[in-house]
Amino acid sequence: MSETIKASLKYTKEHEWVQDMGEYLRIGITHHAQDQLGDVVYLELPAPGDRIESGDTFGVVEIVKAVSDLYAPISGEVVAINAPLVDTPEVINTSPYDSGWMLEIKPDDKNSINDLMSAEAYKEFVENGA
Amino acid sequence: MSQQTPLHATHIAHKATMVSFAGFDMPVKYGSEKEEHFAVRNHVGLFDVSHMGEIVVKGTDATRFLSMIFPADISLMKPGQAKYTMLLNKDGGIIDDLLVYCRTDMDYMICANASNQERVYDTLVNISRNVEPLPHVRLLNESEHVAQVALQGPYAAQLVQERFDASLTELSYYHFTNFQWKDVTVTASRTGYTGEDGFEFYMPNMLAVDFWQHLTKDDGARPCGLAARDTLRLEAGMCLHGNDIDAQTTPLEAGLNWTIDWSDTRDFVGKKALLAQKEQGLEQRLRGFEVLGRGILRRDTPIYNGEQLVGRVTSGTMSPTLKKAIGLAYIQVGHHRFGTALEAELRGRRVPLKLCKIPFYKR
Numbered sequence: 317m318s319e320t321i322k323a324s325l326k327y328t329k330e331h332e333w334v335q336d337m338g339e340y341l342r343i344g345i346t347h348h349a350q351d352q353l354g355d356v357v358y359l360e361l362p363a364p365g366d367r368i369e370s371g372d373t374f375g376v377v378e379i380v381k382a383v384s385d386l387y388a389p390i391s392g393e394v395v396a397i398n399a400p401l402v403d404t405p406e407v408i409n410t411s412p413y414d415s416g417w418m419l420e421i422k423p424d425d426k427n428s429i430n431d432l433m434s435a436e437a438y439k440e441f442v443e444n445g446a
Numbered sequence: 447m448s449q450q451t452p453l454h455a456t457h458i459a460h461k462a463t464m465v466s467f468a469g470f471d472m473p474v475k476y477g478s479e480k481e482e483h484f485a486v487r488n489h490v491g492l493f494d495v496s497h498m499g500e501i502v503v504k505g506t507d508a509t510r511f512l513s514m515i516f517p518a519d520i521s522l523m524k525p526g527q528a529k530y531t532m533l534l535n536k537d538g539g540i541i542d543d544l545l546v547y548c549r550t551d552m553d554y555m556i557c558a559n560a561s562n563q564e565r566v567y568d569t570l571v572n573i574s575r576n577v578e579p580l581p582h583v584r585l586l587n588e589s590e591h592v593a594q595v596a597l598q599g600p601y602a603a604q605l606v607q608e609r610f611d612a613s614l615t616e617l618s619y620y621h622f623t624n625f626q627w628k629d630v631t632v633t634a635s636r637t638g639y640t641g642e643d644g645f646e647f648y649m650p651n652m653l654a655v656d657f658w659q660h661l662t663k664d665d666g667a668r669p670c671g672l673a674a675r676d677t678l679r680l681e682a683g684m685c686l687h688g689n690d691i692d693a694q695t696t697p698l699e700a701g702l703n704w705t706i707d708w709s710d711t712r713d714f715v716g717k718k719a720l721l722a723q724k725e726q727g728l729e730q731r732l733r734g735f736e737v738l739g740r741g742i743l744r745r746d747t748p749i750y751n752g753e754q755l756v757g758r759v760t761s762g763t764m765s766p767t768l769k770k771a772i773g774l775a776y777i778q779v780g781h782h783r784f785g786t787a788l789e790a791e792l793r794g795r796r797v798p799l800k801l802c803k804i805p806f807y808k809r
Contacts, residue, residue: 357764
């Protein structure tokens with residue numbers, strides 16, 4: 317069982333997390349997001365080299381009954397994707413913060429990470445029924 | 447405001463995720479829909495299907511009345527038999543697909559889809575008032591008073607034996623019988639919507655909670671929601687009214703010809719239109735498909751042969767059993783042969799697929 321919210325990460329209102337890796341940022345969806353979704357059966361991600369734009373969709377996760385868009389928390393260029401995850405998307409349910417990471421991007425402006433929610437703020441956001 | 451089944455509080459207590467479906471607040475899953483799916487394939491699961499409608503047709507003319515309406519010849523049914531058939535409109539479109547239970551030749555019960563039960567009832571009432579001579583029939587919509595649960599899976603019969611001391615092992619497929627539990631009559635029908643062995647139980651509302659708990663307690667049947675029901679029925683190649691069949695599609699297009707009795711001596715509602723469609727030839731056919739590329743093709747996804755639009759998806763999912771994306775689609779005749787390679791358009795790209803025979807899964 318993974319932690320529900322990790323103190324070291326930044327969060328968005330779309331229930332994505334962002335991890336500061338130095339030059340790059342790593343992106344995934346939160347425990348709360350996977351819990352609300354249920355069994356993930358399909359994942360679609362951009363390719364390395366693609367650009368993602370803050371607020372735009374960069375991929376989809378699907379469960380049996382629904383398709384959900386993934387929203388880019390920050391603009392930048394995709395430098396890596398978690399390729400094995402595409403073939404085993406159920407890992408998002410069991411390890412949303414570790415093996416379930418989705419993308420690494422080179423951000424246009426790394427400082428924009430400061431605009432995202434802290435773990436504390438995200439916890440409050442979730443508890444308020446978001 | 448959504449309606450509630452008698453099991454609503456039980457679902458909430460078991461932390462079900464509830465969704466609005468056919469006007470009812472229904473459990474879509476209790477935990478993992480994938481585990482619920484496999485519980486039915488490998489062991490046994492229990493579904494609340496109390497949203498379904500039950501319409502009773504009684505009277506000395508009940509057999510004659512139903513025989514002039516349904517594409518299946520109801521007059522050939524024996525007491526204790528169940529039959530899958532449809533109520534068609536004059537154009538041959540499917541108002542609903544349903545089960546007809548013959549209790550006696552003067553007493554039938556029809557199980558209709560939740561969202562269509564009123565239409566089915568109204569249509570039957572209308573017909574009964576407009577045929578000469580007026581038939582001696584009484585139509586009762588008992589939907590609000592009848593609860594229904596579906597016990598499905600290879601261990602269904604064993605669990606019934608164990609929990610109710612009622613042996614239903616000998617009950618044939620598409621037959622039903624009654625048994626007593628807590629001095630209440632329960633109807634057990636060897637039918638289902640999952641592709642597995644199992645039973646659909648009909649009972650008065652007040653018995654439903656006890657019945658459900660008696661089957662699920664002590665590691666009995668696993669409660670299953672609508673999500674698993676949908677993947678199970680699709681793997682079994684069964685149509686969902688509102689998706690794969692509707693008032694604009696005919697049983698010929700849907701591949702349900704096998705349910706129709708064509709004998710010259712008998713008319714049924716929609717027969718003339720279906721004969722004309724047979725004569726002219728079909729324009730589209732319902733087909734199973736398997737996605738060869740990446741992607742789940744949902745309802746209304748367009749399907750192409752090269753640049754030509756040749757079809758649309760009616761149901762699509764990721765099959766937990768086959769671990770492949772599968773679905774059903776109406777395909778223009780000429781492009782509908784099994785094995786035909788086509789492409790769907792999904793989020794701006796082309797996804798290859800192959801038409802295949804249904805069911806996708808056979809027990």
